[in-house]
Structures are given as structure tokens and as C-alpha cells.
Amino acid sequence: MSTTPKSKGKQAALVRATISLVNNSGFHAAPMAKIAALAGVSAGTIYRYFESKQDLINRVYLEVKAAFSASAFRDYVETDSVEEDFKQIWHNIADFKLRQVEEALFLSQCDNTPMIDEASRQEGLRHLRPLLDLWERGQARGIIRPVSPYLLYAYTIYPIAFLLNMQERGHHDITPDQVEAAYQMAWNSITI
Amino acid sequence: MSTTPKSKGKQAALVRATISLVNNSGFHAAPMAKIAALAGVSAGTIYRYFESKQDLINRVYLEVKAAFSASAFRDYVETDSVEEDFKQIWHNIADFKLRQVEEALFLSQCDNTPMIDEASRQEGLRHLRPLLDLWERGQARGIIRPVSPYLLYAYTIYPIAFLLNMQERGHHDITPDQVEAAYQMAWNSITI
DNA sequence: CATTGTAAAATGAACGTTCATTCATTTTAT
């Protein structure tokens, strides 16, 4: 045990503060001083853990992306059915986006701006291999459309980010029914 | 005719410069001085046309969104077939995104960050009415899934932005074949 | 157990830079 009530690592607090501030104000309006204040540390302390603001953003991105990928394949065991396997992964991803809203919004923002180094972006993509493998298996069996994985991703995973954005802006509430409908739409779009 | 070779209005030049700079560096790294330089005017001149940087961004957003909506319904005439009508609009939108790449990338960035006022966002959405009407018609006839228009948008229009982003980052080339496949995937996802 | 020595961690004022914005002046158009 340590001294302060909720001391759990300043680095983690900084990561959380960064996500929250970038979500609510955007990268351009998330100054280091505010991030520090929200994390409950002083401005200078950030530089014990991160080299620069760019480094901070990149590392937060990688950390969140890693958590996302880990969620995607939680309890994933290949069965014989491509559809079963896809359903498993898709719902894992949907669960992540609906439960870790802050993290998911942060990723959606990063993926659509030049905020992140191309190198970090590549690195963040690496962990999605099992999903690509599954798609190839489905294509080999003639179940899934013989198109680029980018198209498959665009029509199955990417739409969830849109729904989340709309929900966050108060236009739309995502009910369990709609999650199920969304899954069916995803599956229908990529199958032959 | 005016004096300079390519003088066509400084306001238009400023809009173009803003789009280009925000695309390549993000809002946070698009200072007014650079925008002015790229537009070939002096920094102070911006303030003859726009009240502030926020106003500049909002108005560029609205202008691009208006051009987008106009494209979406170019030559659109309702037929008796929901599928025909949808195909028309979808391809109009895809054409816009593939031909006006800069404008489309700018919109994708705006739609995923807190860069734009919620008011301007609402305003930009207004012109999409005919598409929503078409969807309602399709739902009334039992052709289109009875789900929120947000879901329909997420699975038909939003994915195009992802493909464009990937193409722009050099991961992927969008061939005419893939556009056709993308259309089929969109249609399959929203029909019953 | 209390005291002390020491290195790591944290601080926040200060620094230099960059930014959005203004405005006295100049240029352009009529």
C-alpha cells in the first residue's frame, strides 16, 4: 500500500486525462497544463514519463489500441464455423466500443486525423491478424466476398464507430436490439 | 476580367488553403499565417472574410458539406424503384468522395473531432433529407430494414470514408471493381 | 525505533516560441 488514497500510478492517470481531454476538446485544445491538472500532477511531471506531447499521444494511442485488440480476441477459440467465429469477434469489438466509450472515441478521433505518426498507426494494426485470417478462411470457403480486407473492415467494424459518435452527441441511443441489427447488417454486407 | 492571372476570389483561395492544410497537418497545426501564405494573401486579410479561426473552420465545413449534399442529389429523380433511387444517390456520393478527395477527407476529419460547433454540424446535416425520405419509403415497402437512419448511414455512406482514408495513406487503391463491390455490400447490409 | 543520508520523484515559476488577432499604413480600384 502507498500513502495517498487513490494513488495508482501517475502514468495511468496521465493516460486517462489525455483521453478525456482530447475527446472533449480535440487535440488542438488539450494543452499539457490541462492534462497535468486533470491527472492531478504538475506540468513538469509529464516529462518524466513522456518525451513530448507527440510521444504522449502516440503512446496513449498504442495503449488503447492494444486494449482494443485484446478485447477483440478475448476468449476467442476457432471453431469450424466461420460465422460463429466472426460473430464472436464482432461482438467482442462491439462490447469494447460500447463499454469503453472513452477509449473507443479516442481511437475514432485518432484514426481520422493526422494526429498520430504513420509508424504508430502501423504498429497498432498488427494485432488484428486473427481477424484477417478468419476472413481469408471464409473467402477460401466461398462464404465471404473475395474483396480486400479494408472493404471488409469498412463494412463490419468501422460503422460501429459512427454509431458510437452519434450516441455520444445525443442523437441516438444504442439498444441491444440495434446491436443485434448492426451485427446482421455487418454479416450480410460481407457474405456472398 | 481582373488583373492577376489566376485571381478568382481570395475567399475561395482561403477555403482551399484551409482544407489542404487541415488535411495534411490537422487543425492543431494549421496556423492562420500558413493558411494565408498558402492562399497567397497576407495574414490580416483573412479577417476581412472570416471573424475568427473558428468561424473560418465552420464556414469551410458548411461550404464543403453543401457541395457534398448537392453532389449526392445531382440529377436525382425519384423513380418507382427504391433500389434504383438508392443506387443513384450512393454512386453520386461515392463519386464525390473519390473525385473531390480533399473535400471528402476534410469532412471525415470534421465528423470525427470536436473541431466543429454542434450548431454547424446540425446545419450541415439538413440537406440529407431526400435520402432519409427514400429510406422511409423503402421501409414502408418492406424492402429496407426497419432500423434507425443512423444505422443505415453507418453501413452505406460512412464506410466510403474509411476506404478513402486508407487509399490516401497508400494502403489501398480503390478500383472501379471495388466501388461496385462496395455498393453491393452497402445494399446488402440495409435490405431485409 | 528514531535519525540521517541519498537518490528519485515531483514541483511550478520561468523561458523562448508560436499563435490568433489587431491596426496604422499602403496599395488598388473607381
Add this chain to the structure above:
DNA sequence: ATAAAATGAATGAACGTTCATTTTACAATG
């Protein structure tokens, strides 16, 4: 000659980053 348009140096605020100083953590010592 006059008004509108454009300029770009000046301004003050805000930013990312640094660093001299203070605080904390804790092992060694008596």
C-alpha cells in the same frame, strides 16, 4: 480624390518544455 481592400509588423496571450528547487521514499546507521 476617395473609399475599399490589403498589408505585415506589432501585441499579448497561450503554449510546450526546461530546470533550480523542494518533497518524498526508504535503506543504512546507531
